[in-house]
Amino acid sequence: MEKNLAKTYSPKDFEDRIYQSWEENKAFHAEVDENKKPFTIVMPPPNITGQLHMGHALDQTLQDVLTRWKRMQGYSALWLPGTDHASIATEVKVVEKIRAEEGKSKEDLGREEFLKRAWAWKEEFGGRINKQIRKLGSSCDWDRERFTMDEGCNKAVVEHFIRLYNKGLIYKGNRIINWCPVCGTSLSDAEVEHEDKPGKYWYFRYPAADGGEGIVVATSRPETMFGDVAIAVHPSDERYKDMVGTNVILPLVGREIPIIADQYPDPEKGTGAVKITPSHDPNDFEVGQRHNLEQLCCINPDATMTDMAGKYAGMDRYECRKAWVKDLEEAGYLVQIEEKVIPSGECYRCHNVIEPMISDQWFVAMEELAKPAIEVAKNGELTHVPDRFEKIYLHWLEEIRDWCTSRQLWWGHRIPAYYCDKCGEMVVAAEMPEVCPKCGDTHFHQDEDVLDTWFSSALWPFSTLGWPEKTKDL
Amino acid sequence: MVFSGLEEMGESPFKYVYVHGLVRDAEGRKMSKSLGNGIDPLEIIDQYGADALRFMLLSGITAGNDMRFKMDKLESARNFANKLWNASRFTIMNLQDEEGNFRAMADGSEGAEKLALKDEDKWILSTINDAVAEITANLDKFELSLAAQKIYDLIWNEFCDWYIELVKARLYGTDEEDKKVARYVLVKALKDMLKLLHPFMPFITEEIWSYLPQEGNTEAFLMKESWPVYTEALKFEEEEAKLKTAMDAIRSIRNIRAEADAAPSRKLTAVILASGKEAGFMKDTQHFLKNIANVQEITFIDSKDQVPDEVMSAVMNNVEIYVPLDDLLDYKAELERLKKEKTRLEGEVKRTAGKLNNAGFVAKAPEAVVNAEREKLAKYEDMLAKIIERIPVVEAKVK
Incomplete structure (x- = not known):
């Protein structure tokens, strides 16, 4: 009797059977073993919205080759799997589903009901990618499977938030952020996709307050002019030296704004003079901070114009742009139009153009946190393969701005900050406080916002091993 | 993070x-x-x-x-899996009796090197041993693709194309003790390669593993086996060189056959003029020419004078093989082949000499590299001289 392999190689006939047998025998399970060196990969968690694509297949294969090899080399090899709740990505899908099936918005349902639907969605689709990962042969320890919004991860998120807050490394403030007017939420720098697109620069004359010729500046977003509070020139720029300190008039609006000297404008670019709109441009925001300038907001969160825009108030940003440019041209303020490739920032989810905006948000102060992360790459504790990526990593950390981590969404870890109903005092705590430390009132409401998905995935390598508890896995 | x-x-x-x-x-x-x-x-x-x-x-x-x-890359990966599958199936078939039980095998538990290994056994074990060191080094440097390429070459070229062919005759032979050794080496080689391939192709390797004879716990998964470790005891340099010469000779005869359009089933005779340590290598491995290249009779000669008339020839390093083809031979083809070979060797000589005439190269390249080029040049010149000598002889036949 033949006890041999099948006559022809037909992987379908045995791949699933073998995987099942590995899994049933807990062949992938890893425990701390005093006699073995540990080797661990924490799976970069795929989104629960995800369907396995070729990129995952490569990513999974690389991790599995290394894990299987190290396991055979005698390491206690753990490959810890899990999925990411993917705050905005999932919320967008659930909102779409509710709209399609019930014709309702998330506001119609209310927060609680919406979250119920989101969890149901997670139960239904969240496991799909894990089944697909099994087809690839990934030898991850399913007994340890985690989810970035499970109880343990939530505990870790709250703990980490409170620790950073108490150290002053998390703060709430009005700062410039990336705003997606369609998704209706803030976005971190990493969530904005930058693409160069054909666009225009409009050159406008801002006449001098004393009746003089004034100054010409170029802008790709004329609708933000209503928020202009200054014109900046480089201190070494001879052309404008005598004008610094004088005022010009915002065309048609009639408001006087000063010409200031700052390192930011590049004398080689455009006319060398730039308009400063702290409310709608991150660089201008910084200039505004340095010169203590006013912040005038002329665009609403839904991308319509505010009352600052006068007769254009209520118009969509692009409609306003058209009408405004036409009016300026007719009034003789338009000097020149330049066709140019313009860097455009888009929402990584809905691909609409983001609007930099000043908004009351939660920020992680990055300067202090980035220092040791730079250090470990420089001293070799952290190695990039290939090493040219270390440069990108260092550049990112060295140039990093404070991280806007709050999102105006419902699906995610809700920010553990509570406000006294009576006096508005804010308390950051794991649980809703019972008594207001300031006025003694006993009624609180929690911050409406959630944390972005990266706040929890940043903790993934240790939250999955039990942190903040002190476990032996850690 | x-x-x-x-x-x-x-x-x-x-x-x-x-x-x-x-x-x-x-x-x-x-x-x-x-x-x-x-x-x-x-x-x-x-x-x-x-x-x-x-x-x-x-x-x-x-x-x-x-x-x-x-x-096409996907298809080539599938073909590779297919090749491994068929080779494994063949191996298992040859290890089992009619009942499907494994036949007796030598006990290599004290170290394979302690067994009465033949040259080809030492060669495959040494080749795998080298690959273990290289593949492990690649993985240590995260060079997954290089590691995968090496395991592919090892399985496809060395094991499937050569070792199985080399060992076949022994499996069907009469020396019972040697059969046990051959079976043992086949299994050990296959197992070690399955281990090396497992991280890359976990399913097929696990499936094949489950059909192989296991010591002790037969339920054990391949994925739980230990990664092979390089060992000095399995380094057999001499046998590696010897088998390389034998394989070159087999290839040469196959080429001669192909160029003369002679069917593989046609029995040939070969006359071999070899010098240096290659002379010993050729004598030790002549049975492969008989078994694999279907050469019926081999004659070793000591000098050019003994080369018979009407031959096709192949020139290797320190080895010349002459195959008399009598009436089968198309002399025109032989002449053409010699001329082609002459052009090729002239090109090689020119290229190598050009390099060595380049003062910059000689001055800047490491001495070992320069010496290697000098050796190459000497080798090519030697081979070329032999071809040039042979051409008028064949030309005479054509006329």
Whole structure:
């Protein structure tokens, strides 16, 4: 009797059977073993919205080759799997589903009901990618499977938030952020996709307050002019030296704004003079901070114009742009139009153009946190393969701005900050406080916002091993 | 993750960050919904198996760079799996009796090197041993693609194309003790290679493993086996060189056959003029020429004078093989082949000499490299001289 392999190689006939047998025998399970060196990969968690694509297949294969090899080399090899709740990505899908099936918005349902639907969605689709990962042969320890919004991860998120807050490394403030007017939420720098697109620069004359010729500046977003509070020139720029300190008039609006000297404008670019709109441009925001300038907001969160825009108030940003440019041209303020490739920032989810905006948000102060992360790459504790990526990593950390981590969404870890109903005092705590430390009132409401998905995935390598508890896995 | 880890745990959460690129389509475009050029991995798995997909994804990639998804690469990965499957099936078949029980095997538990190994056994064990060192070094440096390529070459070329062919005659032979050794080496070689391939192709290797004879616990998974370790005891340099010479000779005879359009079934005779240590190698391995290259009779000669008339020839390093083809031979073809070979060797001589005449190269290149070039030149000149000598002889026949 033949006890041999099948006559022809037909992987379908045995791949699933073998995987099942590995899994049933807990062949992938890893425990701390005093006699073995540990080797661990924490799976970069795929989104629960995800369907396995070729990129995952490569990513999974690389991790599995290394894990299987190290396991055979005698390491206690753990490959810890899990999925990411993917705050905005999932919320967008659930909102779409509710709209399609019930014709309702998330506001119609209310927060609680919406979250119920989101969890149901997670139960239904969240496991799909894990089944697909099994087809690839990934030898991850399913007994340890985690989810970035499970109880343990939530505990870790709250703990980490409170620790950073108490150290002053998390703060709430009005700062410039990336705003997606369609998704209706803030976005971190990493969530904005930058693409160069054909666009225009409009050159406008801002006449001098004393009746003089004034100054010409170029802008790709004329609708933000209503928020202009200054014109900046480089201190070494001879052309404008005598004008610094004088005022010009915002065309048609009639408001006087000063010409200031700052390192930011590049004398080689455009006319060398730039308009400063702290409310709608991150660089201008910084200039505004340095010169203590006013912040005038002329665009609403839904991308319509505010009352600052006068007769254009209520118009969509692009409609306003058209009408405004036409009016300026007719009034003789338009000097020149330049066709140019313009860097455009888009929402990584809905691909609409983001609007930099000043908004009351939660920020992680990055300067202090980035220092040791730079250090470990420089001293070799952290190695990039290939090493040219270390440069990108260092550049990112060295140039990093404070991280806007709050999102105006419902699906995610809700920010553990509570406000006294009576006096508005804010308390950051794991649980809703019972008594207001300031006025003694006993009624609180929690911050409406959630944390972005990266706040929890940043903790993934240790939250999955039990942190903040002190476990032996850690 | 890094700064959060440092903040809360006081250390970096990981030591290495491996950066991989995108999987692009065959034309190098990003796979996207709007282009409709995405390829569903699940469909590929369904058609080709997960192992082929995995192997394909790793072949030719380097960390940090994008790769292209090409169907021919996928097919070549599947063919590789197929080749391994058939070779394993053949091996298992030859290890079992009519009842499907494994026949007796030598006991190598004290170290394979303690057994009465033949040259080809030492060669394959040594070759695998070398590969173990190289593949492990590649993986240590995250060079997954290089490691995959080496294991591919090892299984396809060395094991399937050569070792199985070399060992066949012994499996059907009459020396019972030697049969046991041959079976043992076959199994050991296959097992070691399955271990090396397992991280890349986990399913097929596990499936084959389950059919191989196991010591002790037969339920054990391959995935729980130990990774092979390089050992000095299995380093057999002499046998590696010897088998290389034997394989070159077999290839030469196959080429001669192909050029003369002589069927593989036609029995040939060969006259061999060899010098140096290659002379010994050829004598030790002549039975392979008989078994594999279907050479019926081999005559060793000591000088050119003994070369018979009317031969086709192959020139290797220190070895000349002459195959008298009598009436089969097309002298015109032989002459053409010699002329072609002459052109090729002249080119090699010119190229090598050119390098050595380049003062910059000689001055700047490491001495070992320069010496290697000098040796090459001497070898080519020697081979060329022999061809030039032979051409008028054949020419005379043509007229």
